Amino acid sequence: MPSAGVEPPAKRRKWQKDANMVTIGGKAFSLEGYLDPTSRSEPTKATTLPETLATTADDKTKCSALSAEKKSDSRPRKDGRTGDRTRAPKIVAEDAALLKSRQELPIWHHRSEIQAALRNPDCNVLVLVGETGSGKSTQVPQFLYQESWCRRRKAKPSGSQDEVAVGGTIAITQPRRVAATTLAQRVSREVGTPLGKGKPDGLVGYSVRFDHVVPRGTKIKFLTEGTLLQELLRDPQLRQYSAVIVDEIHERSLDVDLLVGFLKQILTDGFHGRGGIPLKVVIMSATADVDVIRKFFTNPPGSDNMSERLQVVRIKGRQYPVEIMHEPRPVPDIQDALMKRILKIHLEEPLPGDILAFFTGQEEIESAQKLIEEHAQSLASNVPKIKVCPLYGQLSMEGQRDAFMPAGAPFTRKIVLATNIAETSVTVPGVRYVVDCGKAKVKKYRPRLGMESLLATVISKSSALQRSGRAGREGPGKCFRLYSESTFESFQDSDLPEILRSDVLSAVLTMKARGVGDVLSFPLMDTPDSDSIERALLQLHYLGALSGDGAITLAGETMAKLPIPAPYGAVLLAAARPEFDCVVEAIDIISCITSGEDIFLQLQSEEAQEEVGALRKEIQRREGDIITYLTSMQRYTGENADRNEWCKRLRMNMRNMRQALNIRRQLRGMCLKEKLLTGPLPADPQPFTPIDPVRADIIVKCFMRGFGLKTAMLAPDGSYVTVQGKHVVAIHPASVLHGQKKEAIMFLEHVFTNKNYAKRVSAIRANWIVEALESRY
Numbered sequence: 001m002p003s004a005g006v007e008p009p010a011k012r013r014k015w016q017k018d019a020n021m022v023t024i025g026g027k028a029f030s031l032e033g034y035l036d037p038t039s040r041s042e043p044t045k046a047t048t049l050p051e052t053l054a055t056t057a058d059d060k061t062k063c064s065a066l067s068a069e070k071k072s073d074s075r076p077r078k079d080g081r082t083g084d085r086t087r088a089p090k091i092v093a094e095d096a097a098l099l100k101s102r103q104e105l106p107i108w109h110h111r112s113e114i115q116a117a118l119r120n121p122d123c124n125v126l127v128l129v130g131e132t133g134s135g136k137s138t139q140v141p142q143f144l145y146q147e148s149w150c151r152r153r154k155a156k157p158s159g160s161q162d163e164v165a166v167g168g169t170i171a172i173t174q175p176r177r178v179a180a181t182t183l184a185q186r187v188s189r190e191v192g193t194p195l196g197k198g199k200p201d202g203l204v205g206y207s208v209r210f211d212h213v214v215p216r217g218t219k220i221k222f223l224t225e226g227t228l229l230q231e232l233l234r235d236p237q238l239r240q241y242s243a244v245i246v247d248e249i250h251e252r253s254l255d256v257d258l259l260v261g262f263l264k265q266i267l268t269d270g271f272h273g274r275g276g277i278p279l280k281v282v283i284m285s286a287t288a289d290v291d292v293i294r295k296f297f298t299n300p301p302g303s304d305n306m307s308e309r310l311q312v313v314r315i316k317g318r319q320y321p322v323e324i325m326h327e328p329r330p331v332p333d334i335q336d337a338l339m340k341r342i343l344k345i346h347l348e349e350p351l352p353g354d355i356l357a358f359f360t361g362q363e364e365i366e367s368a369q370k371l372i373e374e375h376a377q378s379l380a381s382n383v384p385k386i387k388v389c390p391l392y393g394q395l396s397m398e399g400q401r402d403a404f405m406p407a408g409a410p411f412t413r414k415i416v417l418a419t420n421i422a423e424t425s426v427t428v429p430g431v432r433y434v435v436d437c438g439k440a441k442v443k444k445y446r447p448r449l450g451m452e453s454l455l456a457t458v459i460s461k462s463s464a465l466q467r468s469g470r471a472g473r474e475g476p477g478k479c480f481r482l483y484s485e486s487t488f489e490s491f492q493d494s495d496l497p498e499i500l501r502s503d504v505l506s507a508v509l510t511m512k513a514r515g516v517g518d519v520l521s522f523p524l525m526d527t528p529d530s531d532s533i534e535r536a537l538l539q540l541h542y543l544g545a546l547s548g549d550g551a552i553t554l555a556g557e558t559m560a561k562l563p564i565p566a567p568y569g570a571v572l573l574a575a576a577r578p579e580f581d582c583v584v585e586a587i588d589i590i591s592c593i594t595s596g597e598d599i600f601l602q603l604q605s606e607e608a609q610e611e612v613g614a615l616r617k618e619i620q621r622r623e624g625d626i627i628t629y630l631t632s633m634q635r636y637t638g639e640n641a642d643r644n645e646w647c648k649r650l651r652m653n654m655r656n657m658r659q660a661l662n663i664r665r666q667l668r669g670m671c672l673k674e675k676l677l678t679g680p681l682p683a684d685p686q687p688f689t690p691i692d693p694v695r696a697d698i699i700v701k702c703f704m705r706g707f708g709l710k711t712a713m714l715a716p717d718g719s720y721v722t723v724q725g726k727h728v729v730a731i732h733p734a735s736v737l738h739g740q741k742k743e744a745i746m747f748l749e750h751v752f753t754n755k756n757y758a759k760r761v762s763a764i765r766a767n768w769i770v771e772a773l774e775s776r777y
């Protein structure tokens, strides 16, 4: 296939002269399909569904299910769980078109088989494997929520005198927020109780970080794996649920591995803590290794044999075909190839049909967005307009939502630029064309060095299949792989589970907080090496999360509840102590750090660096990066006029700053709840006063309570040598301290890219290291 190219300006005039043809990369393309926008094209398919819907046969069943629910219905509590009160959701009849599309899904014909498998009192685990788009995520919870075993019941857990309510709701987990929220929206419409403002009742809800929408009467709740793990800390037997559906298990995130470990514990302890009422577990994926899952659930060391309790259902086929195209040979420059392919599709393929392109990271997406938008300005009037929507994990929920809305204007194509967050589970409405760059940024942790690397690496076959599965969901689709067929054949079948390649600190803390005494014998599908676990135990002890005998401390319990890595949790706990008293400032800093790749845009040209460097002087601090983050947040929230304009002037990442505000709000709320802060806090905007150097030192010292082990001393040869491990590190070029010599430094991140780098660096005194290492809670 010839390579396409971005039209050089000189040739653009030709488009205006000869509107039927354009030349890209030396090849002429016809624009016939676009020539008469009014008659030939339609806007991309709208996804908003009518609110007034026709009554269907299914509604009768649903209404009776709901009237049964009336007797023991639920009202949301502050913690997002449902109570046992009487109030049924108001039913809106289901759209006939939606029902028809459900019935056309391959999984529809397996409805009875799935229901029968779980009705069997001996079967508590169902493994469901079906192709992408076969209907697993949207349909399975709907097949199950009216089953009699799914009713809320009263039971007396062993050792308790009182009856408690058990079951009534189905939890369905997703690896990411975007999948959980969009699936909840879709399923809520399919069951006829669409989610929305002013709709307190409904059968479907969701719970993700920053957002909990759990209407009264919720029977199906979509959650991220992390949110369900948080619920496990409060409710170790998951008593509010009758079933937990673990979707997209093939992703093997650290959270999902922990989650199935806890589920297995609940399954194998005889449900005593649930008053004998079983919890059903459904494991789903298009690309999972069934043998691994079967082995995990049927061979519990030291417990009864589960082999009869596990069933497997396989669903064949997908609704629409996806044509897969490979490059004839490897492409030299991925970013360039992505741009060319996207623009080529835009010129060659007719509307309707949006594009979803997979990039490696936020930075790559942002630079591509800029180029495509610039290019869109110069398109001839008879070529469709372009709406670019970025989609990556750190983008705020509102920012992500755009990608799921129709382009919004006639004769416009939506082009979604995504990281692998759109790889599994999601349906991006309108998408017919997928472009897969064949790479993803993957975090790898080297426990001995305590160092993380984030490098773009080739994806697995499983990822490639998932990516192509994003096309062909609403009609036949095409997937353009920017690698050759033989390259695809060389990919590993699946990715290495996260637990084997990342820091297990937070996983060990979660286990401890959930009462796991011996972490090494916790049931895991893949066990990290004992060195990594021991290191995590030692670090948690240093952070004050574990006592000398390995039990969780009160401080550790609080850290486990906070939605940030344990070292930042330790910083917040220290900040609440009278000698530091800087929780508000610590939250500002942590919010900036955890909001995305960086709040400061990286500037390519030296000219731009010089120009912005002068402007950024007003926020840069000689103490280093963390006080610079603090000043940035204080200036941003203190901005009275136009915060976006302020970001533009200083070349700050507007999206990340907005996300930082969300995190700040959430952390403030949690710190008030945990009594680390006393309210009320002054409302923004507050007048900006630069923090004085004495207070700045106090804040840096407070951060050392979480990062005392991430320190380095200046050696006589001018290099920095880490206190732990004695490795040479360089200050990262993105740091305000880059190129400077300080007595000692503390860094919050240790990464390897082309060199061993310390990131987010602060200047410290050597004696502060001793103080921090000797301190204990």
Ligand SMILES: Nc1ncnc2c1ncn2[C@@H]1O[C@H](COP(=O)(O)OP(=O)(O)OP(=O)(O)O)[C@@H](O)[C@H]1O
Residues within 6 Å of the ligand: 047, 105, 130, 131, 132, 133, 134, 135, 136, 137, 138, 139, 182, 183, 186, 285, 286, 319, 424, 425, 426, 427, 429, 469, 472, 473, 474
């Ligand atoms: N938000 C949505 N908007 C429009 N259609 C949707 C939406 N979500 C799902 N669908 C439709 O429902 C079909 C089934 O989606 P579902 O997510 O249940 O499949 P799946 O088998 O779980 O796929 P995967 O394995 O890729 O997650 C999609 O192919 C699409 O046609």
